Amino acid sequence: MTADKRPEGTAAEVFAAFLKLGLTSFGGPIAHIGYFRHEFVERRKWLDEQAYADLVALCQFLPGPASSQVGFSLGLMRAGYGGALAAWTGFTLPSAIVLVLFAYGAGVLGGPIGTGLVHGLKLVAVAIVAQAVWGMARTLCPDRTRASIAVVAALLILFSTSSIAQIGAILLGGIAGLALCRNGEAHAGGHLAMPVSRIAGLSALAAFSLLLIGLPVLARLAPDSGIALFEAFYRSGALVFGGGHVVLPLLREAVVAPGWVTDDAFLSGYGAAQAVPGPLFTFAAYLGTVVKIAPHGMAGAIVGLVGIFLPGILILLAALPFWDTFRKRAGAQAMMRGVNAAVVGILGAALYHPVWTSTVLGPRDFAIALVGFVLLTIWRAPPLVVVAFSAIAGVLAGLAG
Template identity: 60%
Template sequence: MTQASTVTARSTVREVFLVFLKLGTTSFGGPVAHLGYFRTEFVERRKWMDDREYADLVALSQFLPGPASSQVGFGVGLLRAGGWGAIAAFVGFTLPSAALMVAFAYGASWFAGPIGEGLLTGLKIVAVAIVAQAVWGMARTLTPDRPRAGIAVIALLTTMLMVGSVGQIAAILIGALGGLIFCRAAVEDRPDMLHFPVRRAAGITSLAVFAALLIGTPIIAAATGLGGVALFDAFYRAGALVFGGGHVVLPLLQAGVVDPGWVTNAQFLAGYGVAQAVPGPLFTFAGYLGAIADTGPGGIWGALIALIAVFLPGFLLLLGVLPFWNTFRRHAWAQAVMRGASAAVVGILAAALYSPVFTTAVTDAGSFCLAVICFVLLVSWKLPPWVVVLVGAAGGVLIGLL
């Protein structure tokens, strides 16, 4: 059987943790780059799975909401060392960037005066370039034809006209419906797809917990008025509704923490800029936001609540779908729905590029020129994001001094 190579040759939890800790420390460049690092490590170097098995796992992570690269890592850990291996993979891959983002939250007050303010200005401008690159790249991949391009435009209009998470949810639903109607194509069927060792009862339980938290947490937050519950709800909702992971979570997090006034736009974009310079999953940006939010416990505990909340729904959905994945993905309607939802994501991210990213960061000719320079360095020169972050930070200081 195809899965024999991945299930019989088990790994220890410690081995899984150390491998993913190394990846979490060295994997720069966002979720697409992470998947490349993973393939090199698990397919080429360690022979933990073959290319076909790895492609199955990547396809599943792309199908579900949540952080794609972290879900792939969670799946690899599950295959190699069971449930504790999945947790070890998540902690190892997430810990380095989460620690760096929380450290920045504690040290943000150091960025005072002309130089510090210039650094923060530069980080916000870098965010413009990086989000623009994400929109450009995703549009080429996810909207290759007229129907999906039209869905993206409608999603953009919906998000701009309906402010907050309501507009983003509506855009995803419209995209899914549009995909069901306009994006049907030949069914991709593979009889030898990867099978995961997850029982159906465990899958159903995971889906039930996912739904209970999504529906029940906002009710509890409203009834109790507890800031920690409200914080968990905002980040859980963002993690539950983001398709594609990475930069796509930006508008959902912005709606969750900036719109209610827990975090300012300037703080949000400064943290987002720093998140580009650290390795590991971009979702650890949530740790920074939870640490500085004006609701909930703040600090380390606020960061921990935000991190658990933003990652948890993606993992619950992954565990819930694993026992049924091979059967479900063969349906043409399921594939069509995902094509439409993915196209809608492009429109949602394009709306976020305009507001709050562009409108907050680009305030004069100098900031616009620096944003263009950073974009060209990313797209044409193919420089790593962390290098562009350094260029943007230096440019921000120069603009501040001038």
């Protein structure tokens, strides 16, 4: 059972911490994992590196938005269900509000200043992800075996075109760990005290399955209704692994194919989603606002947000009551050593593509990212300082042409 320890914090504390991250966490889900690590492992010490890596591995393996699931779990661990809701709200609300305003025509960043600002914010992700890879590799890949598992996982991601390569890398890491990493020290620390009973977990699994099966039936009975809209977002959130950009083809199929959103509107909203902090899944708020069927506008944005995030939260709640017990077994710990090494490899591959390849376009970009990395790792500067530096540097670079 995992409900044997009372939460140590308050929902207000959790909300404040995640609101700051929701306002400053540029760069997508992989960068978010780096931001969370800095804030909650290094600075606040809510949990240790091993427990955090295990939690990341679980959320990478489950369907849904991985970084939001990690944040939800951290809030749950810190302040119970109220903390979980506070974490999700604080992290999600800023980008959702911006994208709804964008849908209403609040304006688009343009010209050299706007373009430079957006590019500078993207360069933050390079520094953040590089710091996360560096820090996690030193802790989780301290020997040749685990370093080799990380490299193999990275190669699998880099040279595969399959959308399930990430799941395959984690599975292979677990198998390799079970076979090759049994000699490591058993770790007793990093207890993931989650106030979720097994009954609650099984109830969440039942709700997840019932909605996944039942909503399509109801949607067929009312094809142009709020139920159909909710089902489209729920299905997209339930069938995506790793979150982030992987959900985009599912969303396009869900809202463009039936004619609810035009291709041009979809692509312009996707472009706006790249320029805001927080989870990319908040793109659903924009789509819910602009859909042609009812409800749209603000009500549609709420339907989109709840629909796309709910399945990932339900499946996470289903897994958490059993996760802490499982991860303490000797065989499970050996497997998790391999899985954690594979996660480092996945992060390393993501650092190259898409983070590096889509952002570092020349020596000037590399210089900005390098300064950001040094500020984080050597000067121990807060991520907000690095965000401000990269934004200003990006604007200046944009003006310089």
